Amino acid sequence: MASIKNNINQIREKIDFCAKKSNRDPQEITLIAVTKTMPVYAMKEAVDCQIIDLGENKVQEIQNKFDSFGPEIKWHLIGHLQTNKVKYIIDKVIMIHSVDSQRLAFKINEEAKKYGKVQDILIQVNIAMEDTKFGIGAEDVELFIREIAPYSNIRIRGLMTVAPFVENPEDNRVVFKKMKQIIVDINLKNIDNVHMDALSMGMTNDYEIAIEEGATLVRVGTAIFGHRNYL
Ligand SMILES: *Cc1c(COP(=O)(O)O)cnc(C)c1O
Numbered sequence: 001m002a003s004i005k006n007n008i009n010q011i012r013e014k015i016d017f018c019a020k021k022s023n024r025d026p027q028e029i030t031l032i033a034v035t036k037t038m039p040v041y042a043m044k045e046a047v048d049c050q051i052i053d054l055g056e057n058k059v060q061e062i063q064n065k066f067d068s069f070g071p072e073i074k075w076h077l078i079g080h081l082q083t084n085k086v087k088y089i090i091d092k093v094i095m096i097h098s099v100d101s102q103r104l105a106f107k108i109n110e111e112a113k114k115y116g117k118v119q120d121i122l123i124q125v126n127i128a129m130e131d132t133k134f135g136i137g138a139e140d141v142e143l144f145i146r147e148i149a150p151y152s153n154i155r156i157r158g159l160m161t162v163a164p165f166v167e168n169p170e171d172n173r174v175v176f177k178k179m180k181q182i183i184v185d186i187n188l189k190n191i192d193n194v195h196m197d198a199l200s201m202g203m204t205n206d207y208e209i210a211i212e213e214g215a216t217l218v219r220v221g222t223a224i225f226g227h228r229n230y231l
Contacts, residue, residue, distance in 0.1 A: 004045040008033075009226045015218070018211040028198050028213055032199075034203075034221030036061060037228045040068045047073065055097075055219050059085040066092050078160070078219055080134050085109040090115050097160040097217075100135050101225075105148040112153035117143070119153060120199050122160040124220050125182065127175050141167045141182055142189070149193045150178060158198030159183055169206035173193060176201055176213035183214075 011031060019026040033046045034055040034180040041056065043065070052072055056062045057079025066075070074094040081098050082090075089096075090111040095182050099121045112119040123144065126135030136144055145156060161179055163172040183196050202210025207218040221228065 004042065005049050005070045008046060008049045008051065010062075011220060014208055015211060018195040018208045024211070024214075030077070030217050032200075032217055034078065034219050034224070035065075035220065036079075037223075038225050040065055042225055043069075053084045053217075054092075055221075059080055059088050062089055062092055068173075073130050076217075076219075077149065085193060086111045090117070090119065093119075094118045095122065095157070095198075097122045097219075098124045099133065099154075100126075100146050102144070105151060105154060109148075109151035109153045109216075118155050119154070120155050120157045122158050122198060123157050125179065127161050127178050128164045130164060135161065138178060138182060142186055145186060146191060146196055149191055156194055156196060158178055158196040160198065160200035162203070163201065163206060163210075165205065169209050172206045173209050173213060176210050176215065180214040 011020045015029055016026045019029055030053055032053040032055040033051045036057045044072060053074045053076060055076040055078040062075055075092050075095060076095045077093050077153045078097045081096060083104055086107045107117055108121060116175055123141060124135035125138055125141060126133045127138055129137060152203060159179055159182060166172055179199060179201055183199060187196055193202060198216050199214050202215045202218040204220050204223040207220055210218060
Protein backbone atom coordinates (compact mmCIF):
# COMPACT_ATOMS: atom_id res chain seq x y z
CA MET A 1 0.00 0.00 0.00
CA ALA A 2 1.21 3.45 -0.84
CA SER A 3 1.95 5.52 2.21
CA ILE A 4 1.06 9.13 2.81
CA LYS A 5 4.75 9.91 2.87
CA ASN A 6 5.39 8.25 -0.50
CA ASN A 7 2.37 9.99 -1.97
CA ILE A 8 3.54 13.39 -0.82
CA ASN A 9 7.06 12.80 -2.11
CA GLN A 10 5.69 11.80 -5.48
CA ILE A 11 3.44 14.84 -5.68
CA ARG A 12 6.31 17.12 -4.75
CA GLU A 13 8.39 15.63 -7.54
CA LYS A 14 5.58 16.21 -10.00
CA ILE A 15 5.12 19.78 -8.81
CA ASP A 16 8.82 20.35 -9.33
CA PHE A 17 8.77 18.77 -12.74
CA CYS A 18 5.73 20.70 -13.97
CA ALA A 19 7.04 23.98 -12.62
CA LYS A 20 10.37 23.59 -14.36
CA LYS A 21 8.72 22.42 -17.55
CA SER A 22 6.78 25.69 -17.64
CA ASN A 23 9.74 27.86 -16.57
CA ARG A 24 8.40 28.49 -13.11
CA ASP A 25 10.11 28.44 -9.75
CA PRO A 26 8.74 25.43 -7.81
CA GLN A 27 9.04 27.55 -4.66
CA GLU A 28 6.12 29.70 -5.76
CA ILE A 29 3.76 26.72 -5.65
CA THR A 30 2.20 25.66 -2.35
CA LEU A 31 0.83 22.17 -1.87
CA ILE A 32 -2.31 22.33 0.26
CA ALA A 33 -3.20 18.92 1.69
CA VAL A 34 -6.98 18.65 1.56
CA THR A 35 -7.89 16.84 4.75
CA LYS A 36 -11.69 16.83 4.73
CA THR A 37 -13.09 13.65 6.29
CA MET A 38 -9.56 12.56 7.24
CA PRO A 39 -8.77 11.66 10.84
CA VAL A 40 -6.20 13.65 12.80
CA TYR A 41 -3.67 10.79 12.83
CA ALA A 42 -3.56 10.70 9.03
CA MET A 43 -3.21 14.47 8.93
CA LYS A 44 -0.30 14.26 11.35
CA GLU A 45 1.46 11.87 9.01
CA ALA A 46 1.28 14.56 6.36
CA VAL A 47 2.48 17.20 8.80
CA ASP A 48 5.44 14.95 9.61
CA CYS A 49 6.38 15.29 5.94
CA GLN A 50 6.63 19.08 6.35
CA ILE A 51 3.15 19.78 5.05
CA ILE A 52 2.03 22.96 6.80
CA ASP A 53 -0.92 23.99 4.65
CA LEU A 54 -4.14 22.08 5.34
CA GLY A 55 -7.40 22.59 3.45
CA GLU A 56 -10.86 21.87 4.83
CA ASN A 57 -14.21 22.52 3.21
CA LYS A 58 -16.33 22.68 6.36
CA VAL A 59 -16.19 25.15 9.22
CA GLN A 60 -17.16 22.45 11.67
CA GLU A 61 -14.22 20.25 10.70
CA ILE A 62 -11.73 23.05 11.21
CA GLN A 63 -13.24 23.72 14.62
CA ASN A 64 -13.02 20.05 15.56
CA LYS A 65 -9.46 19.51 14.41
CA PHE A 66 -7.85 22.86 15.12
CA ASP A 67 -6.68 22.19 18.67
CA SER A 68 -4.95 18.96 17.66
CA PHE A 69 -2.33 20.97 15.76
CA GLY A 70 0.18 23.64 16.58
CA PRO A 71 0.37 27.28 15.50
CA GLU A 72 2.70 26.43 12.60
CA ILE A 73 -0.21 24.98 10.64
CA LYS A 74 -1.85 27.18 8.03
CA TRP A 75 -5.54 26.37 7.70
CA HIS A 76 -7.30 27.09 4.42
CA LEU A 77 -11.07 27.18 4.13
CA ILE A 78 -11.73 25.89 0.61
CA GLY A 79 -15.46 25.12 0.74
CA HIS A 80 -18.62 27.18 0.70
CA LEU A 81 -18.89 29.50 3.68
CA GLN A 82 -22.12 30.74 5.22
CA THR A 83 -22.05 34.25 6.64
CA ASN A 84 -23.26 33.10 10.05
CA LYS A 85 -20.25 30.80 10.40
CA VAL A 86 -17.51 33.29 9.61
CA LYS A 87 -17.09 34.11 13.29
CA TYR A 88 -16.06 30.53 14.10
CA ILE A 89 -13.05 30.49 11.80
CA ILE A 90 -11.85 34.07 11.53
CA ASP A 91 -9.27 33.45 14.25
CA LYS A 92 -8.15 30.17 12.67
CA VAL A 93 -7.65 30.45 8.92
CA ILE A 94 -4.84 31.96 6.89
CA MET A 95 -6.92 32.08 3.72
CA ILE A 96 -10.58 31.86 2.70
CA HIS A 97 -10.69 30.53 -0.86
CA SER A 98 -14.42 30.64 -1.45
CA VAL A 99 -15.60 34.25 -1.36
CA ASP A 100 -18.40 34.57 -3.90
CA SER A 101 -20.83 37.19 -2.62
CA GLN A 102 -20.69 40.75 -1.46
CA ARG A 103 -22.61 39.77 1.66
CA LEU A 104 -19.97 37.21 2.59
CA ALA A 105 -17.08 39.59 1.90
CA PHE A 106 -18.80 42.22 4.05
CA LYS A 107 -19.22 39.75 6.90
CA ILE A 108 -15.63 38.53 6.72
CA ASN A 109 -14.50 42.15 6.80
CA GLU A 110 -16.61 42.84 9.89
CA GLU A 111 -15.47 39.77 11.79
CA ALA A 112 -11.84 40.36 10.83
CA LYS A 113 -12.11 43.90 12.12
CA LYS A 114 -13.48 42.66 15.44
CA TYR A 115 -10.67 40.19 15.71
CA GLY A 116 -8.07 42.75 14.66
CA LYS A 117 -6.75 41.05 11.55
CA VAL A 118 -6.68 41.59 7.84
CA GLN A 119 -8.06 38.40 6.31
CA ASP A 120 -6.53 37.09 3.09
CA ILE A 121 -9.23 35.93 0.70
CA LEU A 122 -9.64 34.53 -2.79
CA ILE A 123 -12.58 35.08 -5.08
CA GLN A 124 -14.16 31.82 -6.18
CA VAL A 125 -14.85 31.82 -9.90
CA ASN A 126 -17.24 29.40 -11.56
CA ILE A 127 -15.42 29.53 -14.83
CA ALA A 128 -17.20 26.70 -16.55
CA MET A 129 -20.55 28.08 -15.31
CA GLU A 130 -21.69 24.77 -13.93
CA ASP A 131 -24.86 25.32 -11.94
CA THR A 132 -23.80 22.71 -9.40
CA LYS A 133 -20.92 24.91 -8.34
CA PHE A 134 -20.46 27.97 -6.20
CA GLY A 135 -18.59 30.97 -7.46
CA ILE A 136 -19.18 34.01 -9.59
CA GLY A 137 -19.05 34.16 -13.36
CA ALA A 138 -15.84 35.21 -15.08
CA GLU A 139 -17.45 38.33 -16.51
CA ASP A 140 -18.54 39.50 -13.05
CA VAL A 141 -15.17 39.23 -11.32
CA GLU A 142 -13.96 42.77 -11.98
CA LEU A 143 -17.13 44.45 -10.78
CA PHE A 144 -17.20 42.23 -7.71
CA ILE A 145 -13.62 43.11 -6.87
CA ARG A 146 -14.33 46.81 -7.28
CA GLU A 147 -17.22 46.44 -4.82
CA ILE A 148 -15.25 44.75 -2.09
CA ALA A 149 -11.80 46.27 -2.61
CA PRO A 150 -12.57 49.17 -0.23
CA TYR A 151 -13.13 46.81 2.72
CA SER A 152 -10.09 47.46 4.83
CA ASN A 153 -9.99 44.18 6.79
CA ILE A 154 -9.87 41.85 3.83
CA ARG A 155 -7.04 41.52 1.36
CA ILE A 156 -7.94 40.11 -2.05
CA ARG A 157 -5.00 37.89 -2.85
CA GLY A 158 -6.29 36.21 -5.99
CA LEU A 159 -8.74 33.74 -7.48
CA MET A 160 -9.83 30.17 -6.89
CA THR A 161 -11.74 27.71 -9.02
CA VAL A 162 -12.97 24.15 -8.83
CA ALA A 163 -12.59 22.92 -12.40
CA PRO A 164 -15.09 20.45 -13.84
CA PHE A 165 -14.48 16.77 -13.33
CA VAL A 166 -13.07 15.48 -16.59
CA GLU A 167 -11.68 12.14 -17.70
CA ASN A 168 -8.74 13.78 -19.41
CA PRO A 169 -7.20 16.56 -17.30
CA GLU A 170 -5.97 18.24 -20.51
CA ASP A 171 -9.59 19.23 -21.02
CA ASN A 172 -9.28 21.63 -18.08
CA ARG A 173 -6.26 23.45 -19.49
CA VAL A 174 -8.53 26.01 -21.12
CA VAL A 175 -10.23 26.64 -17.76
CA PHE A 176 -6.90 27.25 -16.03
CA LYS A 177 -5.71 29.51 -18.85
CA LYS A 178 -8.85 31.64 -18.47
CA MET A 179 -8.29 31.96 -14.73
CA LYS A 180 -4.74 33.18 -15.26
CA GLN A 181 -5.92 35.65 -17.90
CA ILE A 182 -8.53 37.14 -15.55
CA ILE A 183 -5.82 37.84 -12.97
CA VAL A 184 -3.53 39.42 -15.56
CA ASP A 185 -6.34 41.57 -16.94
CA ILE A 186 -7.51 42.78 -13.54
CA ASN A 187 -4.01 43.57 -12.30
CA LEU A 188 -3.58 45.78 -15.37
CA LYS A 189 -6.52 47.90 -14.23
CA ASN A 190 -4.66 49.08 -11.13
CA ILE A 191 -7.67 48.96 -8.84
CA ASP A 192 -6.82 50.57 -5.49
CA ASN A 193 -5.83 47.97 -2.88
CA VAL A 194 -5.85 45.14 -5.39
CA HIS A 195 -2.83 43.28 -6.58
CA MET A 196 -3.53 39.61 -7.08
CA ASP A 197 -0.76 37.04 -7.13
CA ALA A 198 -2.49 33.88 -5.88
CA LEU A 199 -4.20 31.34 -8.08
CA SER A 200 -5.81 28.40 -6.28
CA MET A 201 -6.58 25.71 -8.84
CA GLY A 202 -5.83 22.09 -9.54
CA MET A 203 -6.84 18.99 -7.56
CA THR A 204 -5.73 15.36 -7.63
CA ASN A 205 -6.94 14.86 -11.16
CA ASP A 206 -5.52 17.96 -12.79
CA TYR A 207 -3.00 19.77 -10.58
CA GLU A 208 -0.14 19.16 -13.03
CA ILE A 209 -1.97 21.00 -15.80
CA ALA A 210 -2.98 23.73 -13.35
CA ILE A 211 0.67 24.31 -12.43
CA GLU A 212 1.66 24.54 -16.07
CA GLU A 213 -0.97 27.25 -16.43
CA GLY A 214 0.04 29.29 -13.39
CA ALA A 215 -1.46 27.80 -10.21
CA THR A 216 0.27 28.98 -7.02
CA LEU A 217 -1.88 26.91 -4.65
CA VAL A 218 -2.84 23.35 -5.53
CA ARG A 219 -5.44 21.59 -3.39
CA VAL A 220 -4.76 17.87 -3.29
CA GLY A 221 -6.66 15.32 -1.19
CA THR A 222 -7.12 11.91 -2.78
CA ALA A 223 -3.59 11.65 -4.17
CA ILE A 224 -2.25 12.08 -0.63
CA PHE A 225 -4.74 10.27 1.59
CA GLY A 226 -6.53 7.91 -0.79
CA HIS A 227 -10.24 7.85 -1.42
CA ARG A 228 -12.57 9.44 1.09
CA ASN A 229 -15.33 7.47 2.74
CA TYR A 230 -18.40 9.62 3.17
CA LEU A 231 -20.40 7.93 5.87
C1 LIG B 1 -12.17 17.93 -1.91
C2 LIG B 1 -11.63 19.17 -2.52
C3 LIG B 1 -10.36 19.18 -3.13
C4 LIG B 1 -9.46 17.97 -3.23
O1 LIG B 1 -9.96 17.07 -4.14
P1 LIG B 1 -9.13 15.74 -4.56
O2 LIG B 1 -9.70 15.37 -5.88
O3 LIG B 1 -9.38 14.73 -3.50
O4 LIG B 1 -7.70 16.12 -4.66
C5 LIG B 1 -9.91 20.39 -3.64
N1 LIG B 1 -10.66 21.50 -3.59
C6 LIG B 1 -11.88 21.53 -3.03
C7 LIG B 1 -12.65 22.80 -3.00
C8 LIG B 1 -12.40 20.37 -2.47
O5 LIG B 1 -13.63 20.40 -1.92
